[in-house]
Amino acid sequence: MVNKIISFIFGKQAARMVDDWRPRTPHAAMVEQRAKQYISQEAAIGAQVLGPIPAGHTREFFCLDRNTWIWRENWRDENGTPQQFIVNYEVDPSGILKRVNGGQYSRVEGAELARFDQAIRLYYTEVAQHVYGRTAPALA
Amino acid sequence: MSDTLRVIPPQTPEGYSASPEASVEAPQTHVERERAAVERVLLGPLPLPVERPHDGAVLDVQPTAPEGIGVALTAYQIGGLFEQWRHGE
Numbered sequence: 001m002v003n004k005i006i007s008f009i010f011g012k013q014a015a016r017m018v019d020d021w022r023p024r025t026p027h028a029a030m031v032e033q034r035a036k037q038y039i040s041q042e043a044a045i046g047a048q049v050l051g052p053i054p055a056g057h058t059r060e061f062f063c064l065d066r067n068t069w070i071w072r073e074n075w076r077d078e079n080g081t082p083q084q085f086i087v088n089y090e091v092d093p094s095g096i097l098k099r100v101n102g103g104q105y106s107r108v109e110g111a112e113l114a115r116f117d118q119a120i121r122l123y124y125t126e127v128a129q130h131v132y133g134r135t136a137p138a139l140a
Numbered sequence: 141m142s143d144t145l146r147v148i149p150p151q152t153p154e155g156y157s158a159s160p161e162a163s164v165e166a167p168q169t170h171v172e173r174e175r176a177a178v179e180r181v182l183l184g185p186l187p188l189p190v191e192r193p194h195d196g197a198v199l200d201v202q203p204t205a206p207e208g209i210g211v212a213l214t215a216y217q218i219g220g221l222f223e224q225w226r227h228g229e
Binding site for chain 1 (some may be wrong): 206212221222
């Protein structure tokens with residue numbers, strides 16, 4: 001309940017930070033740690049589903065939770081300055097909303113939406129097989 | 141309400157208002173009637189069925205579903221499965 005209130009007032013990120021500080025039983029902490037390891041493995045596979053990675057870039061693409069997908073890319077510009085963009089794809093009942101580097105939300109539409117759809121379906125089958133050793137169940 | 145306090149409905153450049161009060165005024169051309177009908181659909185509750193302004197034909201108009209809803213359902217479903225798998229379920 002407290003987490004929901006914090007999320008409502010300060011946003012999801014603040015709620016997650018508070019959640020990270022919450023004391024846990026050793027078993028719960030181990031499960032959380034394992035989940036983070038899974039996400040890290042998923043992100044490595046996810047990087048491959050968005051097409052060729054430009055030279056010098058590092059990329060992560062992963063499903064954070066049932067409402068959030070993240071695309072993060074890092075590189076250095078010609079001056080050697082670190083650059084980064086983070087795209088948050090939020091799953092909304094009305095569609096997919098996109099937010100780049102914490103800016104304004106925009107709706108994902110058209111060809112971009114089709115590519116996102118292809119990417120998450122490929123991610124689903126590849127991650128199911130290579131991270132969890134499962135055959136991805138058919139989606140409804 | 142005093143006449144001096146009466147609010148003047150906002151007017152579009154074409155000369156008709158988007159306010160409910162002024163929407164009663166009959167638009168003068170088919171184009172304006174069509175536009176007024178579209179505005180009613182977009183700005184207010186969807187009237188079903190709709191009478192087509194220029195010839196009176198009754199249309200069974202259904203709201204168009206945004207194209208992203210199906211993708212959102214897929215993304216939500218996939219995310220739910222991964223959440224379960226990550227926690228060993």
